[in-house]
Amino acid sequence: MSMQFPIPGLPSVEAADVPPEQSQKRRRPSRDELLEGLNEPQWRAVVHEGAPLLVVAGAGSGKTRVLTRRIAWLISERNAHPGSVLAITFTNKAAAEMRERVEELVGGRAKIMWVSTFHSACVRILRKESANLGFKSNFTIYDAADSKRLMTLVCRDLDLDVKRYQPRAILNWISNAKNELQDADEAARDAENDQERTYAEAYKVYQDRLRQANALDFDDLLMMTVVLFRTFREVRENWRRRFRHVLVDEYQDTNHAQYALIHELCGNAMEDLPDEPGERVPGAELMVVGDADQSIYAFRGANIRNIMDFEQDFPNAETVLLEQNYRSTQTILTAANSVIGNNQGRTPKRLWSDAGDGAKIVGYVGDDERDEARFVAEEIDKLTDEGEARAGDVAVFYRTNAQSRVFEEVFIRVGMPYKVVGGVRFYERKEVRDALAYLRTLVNPADQVSLRRILNTPKRGIGDRAEACVDAFASRERITFWEGLQRAAEAPGIASRSLNAITAFVEIIEQLQQMVEAGERVDVVLEQALTTSGYLKELEESDDPQDETRVENLAELVAVAREFADDPQLGPSADPADADPDAEPGDAPAPGLIDFLERVSLVADSDQIPDAPEGEEAPGMVTMMTLHTAKGLEFPVVFLTGLEDGVFPHMRSLGDKPELEEERRLAYVGLTRARQRLYVSRAIVRSAWGAPSHNPASRFIDELPVDLVDWRRTAAEQTSWVRQDLGRGSGAAYSGQLTGRGRQQMASRFSSATASADASKKAMAARDIPNLDPGDRVTHDTFGLGTVVSVEGVAEKAVASIDFGADGVKRLLLRYAPVEKL
């Protein structure tokens, strides 16, 4: 009975079953090697057996190191089959590093263990089990932008007043419901007022639309997996049989759905299924590691109680405390402890370091944000000149992405190599999304959002009217929009020109689909799609300089696809349950289009963090990122910038104690990323979106012990003149976001357009400048809804005055302002 849903190739638990001749090629590290460089509580956690284990400890105390070593220990000393290990990290990059480290210790057989984020693990499970839940395994993953597009359609269908019901607000509400594992009906039942009832209605329609499109959004990935396990017990038992060891890093940032998932895999099966017949598989051995002081994702549904209540949730749990910090100097630690000490209701920790006091923290108060950025650049320059650090050792943190701009301008000016992590992301660019929409359509033509996106992109004469006719025809015939297109000749009301265009489009897609079915490489399919669709041609023939950048970005995407297709690690390791545990990397079949799309849908900001420079001489580049992205990382030199009340702590948190405490945890995260040198800085005047504001010093500055900070310049020494030497240069448009890898390759791909492009322009921040006219309605990330009053200048120089009601009229440089036309 329990085998009704067998998982193909599911390995039976322990590696002891594997024939001896296979295990011979395994490297077996000695116990000493596995425990080397661990202190006593660390190794206790590594060798622990049985009961659920919680490792709680402050920043830099080796939690992640313990988790990694434990995996190696399980495989090497306890003979756990690598396929029976599920390790959860917060980012894909962290997962890759952990996998690499374990492989170094125990060899290539570790390849088939699952080390991934919750989302990636859920995708893999759902790809196998989707039939149980009534969707196809080729489902599309909708990211935030796709979800928003879909919700906009839903709002239109329901005829909702956009002033009162913003798609983003509804999606937020739905996301919270999903994180709490509430489906649309439950959400409707719990709705307390008209607004919530409307939200719940939108939830229902949105979910129907997703289902029609054979698509899941991010939150669905988690929720559906929990639903799967709760509904189909045999399925859950099968996965329990598979995963005998579950390890979770950054446990303090799990949400309810993730928590439930862990319980499904690790809880006591006897207890929670009293009446059901069938075989019971005991839960997996569980270890979670985390630090409640670093919980910083409450706004995304993370629940700090998950870590605080671990011992109640798992009554036989054991806890290991780590107290020695190996990352930072005592000065940095004391400062961080002093700040976080202002939060209430936390368990005080004794975190110490024997790295010595090290350098004092350096403080700086700038005249304005430009002066602050200049100080940072000069200081990095000095450190590198004196051989104290390389650019690659340095990180600059800020509270919000928008703050990176001024650093970029100054860094370009002084020639400081840097990389911005996050912000307007590569995969969010229009042309990249268009290209991916082609690929998504190929694997899942039911995905209407993608299909309609490319239906008339590039322009091929399929107008709104023809689209509406097909839509109506499809609804009537109860077929998908794609099938409607295929049978467009039968649909009434379509002009013959449009019909021809539709037929041609269908042919293009079908041809491409044949390539995919024939197992053609991802990069080849992508190039073919861009060519036969005419997409590339349209861009290449355009006079718009932005289109040149778009061609370059597409070339970059092709390069990414090529790298993906060439990397045997990336392919079916996406589904190691089917992989031969002893296969050599070369044996693997080429990774497919679905794997590629999955990979790009789940890229997070932190995945773009450059690797540390290799070798003494390599200078590397300065990394800039928000504090949220910095979680789990460490850098020899850290600049914590914009320490102003209203910036950090964020404006939104000022009157709200729980939010303020979350900001303080974020400060703790930031401070504890530094190994040797820490800088804190602020600006007296900051121009946020045009209007300069005077911000008082951040309260977190006041919480630093005075004797630990060496103020290079204080507010009292501030001069009122604004430095002229770093005016806004044309360099402001560079973002340096793309990684260098693959750029050379790409230049040769689409040569006609790229040949003329200056190599240094490749990183041009191609933020789409909205084309606005007076009277247009817009939304702004901070100010919300507004109406355009006037527009001056064009393209890069366009400045709009926008009336945001209670927030007043703002003058915004459209190139940078987070404004979207409604």
Ligand SMILES: Nc1ncnc2c1ncn2[C@@H]1O[C@H](COP(=O)(O)OP(=O)(O)OP(=O)(O)O)[C@@H](O)[C@H]1O
């Ligand atoms: N016993 C040890 N001896 C020497 N170095 C150690 C030891 N344990 C950890 N480290 C080093 O200390 C640093 C911090 O370790 P790690 O990143 O695992 O800490 P963490 O507790 O996960 O931190 P965070 O809370 O920021 O995630 C790393 O450089 C790690 O290699």
Ligand SMILES: [Mg+2]
């Ligand atoms: Mg860690």
